[in-house]
Amino acid sequence: MRDQVxxxxxxxxxxxxxxxxxxxxxxxxxxxxxxxxxxxxxxxAPERLNNEGFVQMLSQLDSIGLLAIDExxxxxxxxxxxRPEYLKIARFCEEQKVERILALTATATPPVVDDICKSFNIxxxxxxxxxxxxxxxxxxxxxxxxxxxxLDILVPLLKNRTGPAIIYVTLQRHTEDVAxxxxxxxxxxxxxxxxxxxxxxxxxxxxxxxxGADCICAWKNPLVFGWLPNSWMQVIHMYLPKTLENYSQEIxxxxxxGLQSICTMFLSSVDIPALQGFVCGDTCAxxxxxxxxxxxxxxxxxxxxxxxxxxxxxxxxxxxRPTVLNLLYAYLELExxxxxxxxxxxxxxxxxxxxxxxxxxxxxxxxxxxxTIRTCWRSKKEKFEINVVDAASRMNVDRGALARKxxxxxxxxxxxxxxxxxxxxxxxxxxxxxxxxEITAIADKFYADMLKREEDGIAKIEEVIKLxxxxxxxxxxxxxxxxxxxxxxxEGCGTCTFCRQGQGVEFKVKxxxxxDNAKLKAILAAxxxxxxxxxxARMAFGVTSPRLTALKCSTSHPLFGSMGxxxxxxxxxxxxxxxxxxxxxxxxxxxxxxxxxxTKRTYSQTGGGRGGSSKRGRR
Numbered sequence: 001m002r003d004q005v006x007x008x009x010x011x012x013x014x015x016x017x018x019x020x021x022x023x024x025x026x027x028x029x030x031x032x033x034x035x036x037x038x039x040x041x042x043x044x045a046p047e048r049l050n051n052e053g054f055v056q057m058l059s060q061l062d063s064i065g066l067l068a069i070d071e072x073x074x075x076x077x078x079x080x081x082x083r084p085e086y087l088k089i090a091r092f093c094e095e096q097k098v099e100r101i102l103a104l105t106a107t108a109t110p111p112v113v114d115d116i117c118k119s120f121n122i123x124x125x126x127x128x129x130x131x132x133x134x135x136x137x138x139x140x141x142x143x144x145x146x147x148x149x150x151l152d153i154l155v156p157l158l159k160n161r162t163g164p165a166i167i168y169v170t171l172q173r174h175t176e177d178v179a180x181x182x183x184x185x186x187x188x189x190x191x192x193x194x195x196x197x198x199x200x201x202x203x204x205x206x207x208x209x210x211x212g213a214d215c216i217c218a219w220k221n222p223l224v225f226g227w228l229p230n231s232w233m234q235v236i237h238m239y240l241p242k243t244l245e246n247y248s249q250e251i252x253x254x255x256x257x258g259l260q261s262i263c264t265m266f267l268s269s270v271d272i273p274a275l276q277g278f279v280c281g282d283t284c285a286x287x288x289x290x291x292x293x294x295x296x297x298x299x300x301x302x303x304x305x306x307x308x309x310x311x312x313x314x315x316x317x318x319x320x321r322p323t324v325l326n327l328l329y330a331y332l333e334l335e336x337x338x339x340x341x342x343x344x345x346x347x348x349x350x351x352x353x354x355x356x357x358x359x360x361x362x363x364x365x366x367x368x369x370x371x372t373i374r375t376c377w378r379s380k381k382e383k384f385e386i387n388v389v390d391a392a393s394r395m396n397v398d399r400g401a402l403a404r405k406x407x408x409x410x411x412x413x414x415x416x417x418x419x420x421x422x423x424x425x426x427x428x429x430x431x432x433x434x435x436x437x438e439i440t441a442i443a444d445k446f447y448a449d450m451l452k453r454e455e456d457g458i459a460k461i462e463e464v465i466k467l468x469x470x471x472x473x474x475x476x477x478x479x480x481x482x483x484x485x486x487x488x489x490x491e492g493c494g495t496c497t498f499c500r501q502g503q504g505v506e507f508k509v510k511x512x513x514x515x516d517n518a519k520l521k522a523i524l525a526a527x528x529x530x531x532x533x534x535x536x537a538r539m540a541f542g543v544t545s546p547r548l549t550a551l552k553c554s555t556s557h558p559l560f561g562s563m564g565x566x567x568x569x570x571x572x573x574x575x576x577x578x579x580x581x582x583x584x585x586x587x588x589x590x591x592x593x594x595x596x597x598x599t600k601r602t603y604s605q606t607g608g609g610r611g612g613s614s615k616r617g618r619r
Contacts, residue, residue: 001043008041015041018048024410031057046085049092052343064098072103073112073245084330088341090119106252107245110483131487132248132479136255138495139474140264143505147181150238150266155185157264158216163233164209167218168250170239170274172196175218178238187216194220237265242275243460244467244481260495267468269510270565272461274542277568279457281321281543283450285532288318289328290443296332297432297439303398306342308389308425319535319547328446329424336442339426345399346419347389349406351377358414369405372397389423471504512567515574519563524578527553528588533576540575541568557593 001017008015016030016039033039034057046069048054058064067089074083093101101120108116117124144150158165167190169175175192182190193205209215218238235254241247247265255261292314299307315322332338353359362370376391377384388406392399409415433439467477473492479485492499523540529551538545539553542561548554563571 001045005043013041014039015043017043018054019043019045024407028411034058035060046083046089049085049088050341050343055092055096058096064096066100066102067093067098068102068104070104072116073105073108084327084334087119087330087334093120107249107482109245109481113483129484131484132482133475133484133487133493134255135493135495136258136260137251137475138260138262139251139478139493139497140262141267141468141474141497141505142264143267143507145268145270147177150268151181151185153264153266154236154238155182155187157234157236157262158182158187161214161216161234163214165214165216165234165236166232166253167216167236167238168241169218169220170271172220174239175220178218182216189216191215191217192219193217233259233261235261235263237263239271240265240267240275240461241464242279242457244463244478247464247467248478248482265468267465267505267507269508272465272509273512273567274564275461276458277541277543277564279461280454280568280572281538281541281545282324283454283534284318284320284324284545285534286443286447288320288532289446290439292318292320292325292328293439293443297434301428305428306425307339307428308345308423310347310421311424312421316546316550319532319545321545324450329426331446331449333426336430338428338430338432340429342425342427344422344424345403347421347423348385348387348419349403350380350418350420351384351386351406351409352382352416352418354413354415358409361412361414362409365409367405369397369401373402373405387421465507465509469504469507471498473498512565512570515566515570516563519559520574520578522559522562523575526557526559526591526593527551528586528590530579530582530586531584533572533579536575536579537568537571540564540571541566543568551590552592553590559593 001019002021005015005017014033016033018027018030022030030039030042034042044054069086069089072086074086092098101122103116103120103122105112105116113127113129114124116122117127142150142153144153154167167178169178172194175194179190179192191205191209193202193209197205205217209217232254235251237247237250241250251263254263295314296307296309299309301307311322311325314320315325320328329339329341333340351362353362363374372391372395373386376394377386386402386406388399388402391397391402406415406417410417433442463481467474467481470477473488474496475493476485476488479488498504519540523536527536527539529535532547535545535547539548539557539560540563542564544554548560554560
C-alpha cells in the first residue's frame with residue numbers, strides 16, 4: 001500500500017494511505033486532507049470499512065466519486081481465497097452511495113466475474129478482460145521424485161539465466177532449504193524472503209534484490225509484489241502451486257519486458273500430501289464450533305447494544321484458527337444477520353507521560369474519566385497500565401469514555417500510548433438463538449461449509465495437476481480456465497512442455513503408504529488429548545493450531561509433522577479409532593517435550609501441561 005502511494009506521489013497524484021503504520025499525527029493529517037479536498041486518492045484495507053469513525057468521516061464528503069477494489073476475486077463467497085471483509089464492500093458502496101465502482105483482479109474465472117458483477121451491480125458489458133495468454137512465457141513442467149532431482153534440473157537453469165529469478169516454495173523453512181542446497185552446488189548468495197522475517201530483515205532483502213540485476217530469491221509470500229523488479233527472467237515453482245489462480249498470478253511478473261521468460265513447475269508426488277493436509281488443516285471440530293456459538297449467544301449486550309470478544313482468546317479456547325474464526329463471525333453477519341462488525345478497540349493501554357509537563361497535566365486532570373483512570377491504573381516505573389474493560393466494569397462507567405480520555409491526552413501531547421489486546425466489537429442486529437437445537441443447527445451448517453471448502457481446496461490442487469499433465473497446450477488450458485480461450489493460436493503456444501514434446505508429461509499420484517503404527521503410538525504417547533482426533537492428526541501431519549501451540553505440541557515439538565508423508569484423512573480415521581476406545585475422554589497429562597539432542601528426535605512423558613479429565617465429545 002505504501003509503495004503504491006509513493007509511486008503515485010512521484011507522478012504528481014495527491015494520494016495517501018490510512019493504516020495502523022501511521023502515527024496519530026500522521027493519521028490526523030491524512031483525515032484532514034480527505035475532508036478539505038487536498039487528497040484525490042486514499043488507500044485503505046477493506047477492514048477499515050467497519051470503523052465507525054472512518055465511515056463518519058466519509059459521510060461528511062459531498063460524494064465518493066470512485067471506489068476501486070483491488071484483488072476483487074477475494075469476495076467469492078466461501079471460496080478457497082475468500083476474505084469476508086470483501087463481501088462487505090458492496091454494502092458499503094450502497095450505503096455511502098458511491099458514484100462509480102472499479103473492481104480489479106488478474107485471477108477471476110468466469111463464475112467469479114459473474115459473482116463480482118452481481119454483487120456490485122456491474123453490467124456484464126462493462127467487463128474489460130485482457131488475455132491471460134502471453135506468447136513470451138514458456139510454461140514448462142518437470143516431473144521429479146525427490147528434492148535432489150529438482151536441484152539437478154534447477155541448477156543448470158539458474159546458471160544460464162540472463163536476469164533475476166524467483167523460486168516459489170510452500171513453507172517458510174523451504175526458503176532456507178533451497179538457498180542452502182543451491183549454495184552447496186555453487187550458486188551463492190541466494191536471497192530468502194518470507195512473512196516470518198523481522199521487518200528490518202525484509203527491508204534489507206528488498207534493497208539487496210533491487211540492487212542486483214541477476215539476483216535469485218527463494219520466496220514464500222506471494223501476496224507482496226510491489227517492491228520486486230518489474231520483470232523476472234525465470235519463475236520456478238519448486239513445489240506445486242495450491243491453485244491455478246496462484247500459479248497465474250505468480251508467473252504474471254515474468255517477461256514484462258517482452259523478452260522470453262521460462263516458467264518452470266516441478267511436479268512431485270511427495271509434495272502433494274502436504275498441500276492436501278494444509279487444506280484440511282483449517283477445518284475445526286464441530287463440537288468446538290458449537291461451544292463457541294454458545295459463548296457468543298450468552299453474551300449480554302452493552303448499553304450501546306454491542307458485544308465484544310477477544311478473538312485471540314477465543315481462538316485458543318476453541319482451537320479455531322484466527323482466519324477461520326473471522327469467517328465464522330462473517331457468517332453470523334452475512335448469512336444469518338445476527339451481528340454486524342463495528343470498530344474494534346484495545347482493552348489495555350500503556351500510558352507513558354511526556355516530560356514533567358505531561359505528567360502534571362494527567363495527574364491534575366480532575367474530570368470524572370481521568371479520576372477513574374488514575375484509580376484503576378497500575379504503576380510501572382515511569383509509566384502506567386490500565387485495562388479499560390476491567391476498569392469500566394469495576395467503576396460502572398463507559399469503556400469508550402475512558403479510551404477517549406486517553407486518546408485526548410495523547411493528541412494534546414501529554415502522553416504516548418502502547419495499546420494492546422484488541423477486542424472485536426459487534427452490533428447486535430437480532431436476538432441470538434438460545435435453544436440448543438438452534439445452536440446445533442447453525443453449527444451443523446458451519447461445519448458442512450467447512451467440509452465443502454476442504455473438497456474445493458482438494459479440487460483446486462487437482463486442477464493444477466491436470467493443467468501440468470494434460471495432453472494439450474498448457475497456455476491454452478490456462479486461458480480456457482480464465483475465460484479467454486480464443487487468445488491462443490490453434491497450433492498452441494509453441495513453447496510449453498506439451499507443444500515441445502507433443503504430449504503431456506507422465507505423472508501418477510502415488511498412494512500414501514500405510515499408517516506407521518510406531519509413529520502413531522509415539523504421537524499418542526506424547527499428546528494425551530483424546531477428545532479431538534483432528535488435534536492428533538494435525539500434530540502428526542504438521543499442521544499448527546491454537547490448541548497445539550498452547551500444549552507445546554506444535555512446531556517446537558520433535559514429533560510435530562513426523563507423519564507428514566501420510567494421507568491426512570487416513571490419519572484422522574486412525575486417531576478417531578484411538579479416541580473412540582476411551583470414549584473421547586482425556587484423562588492424562590500432555591507432557592512438555594524434551595529438548596532434542598543432536599539429530600535425535602526425543603520426547604518426554606513427564607512435566608507440565610494440560611491435565612485432569614476432559615471430554616469434549618466426538619468430532
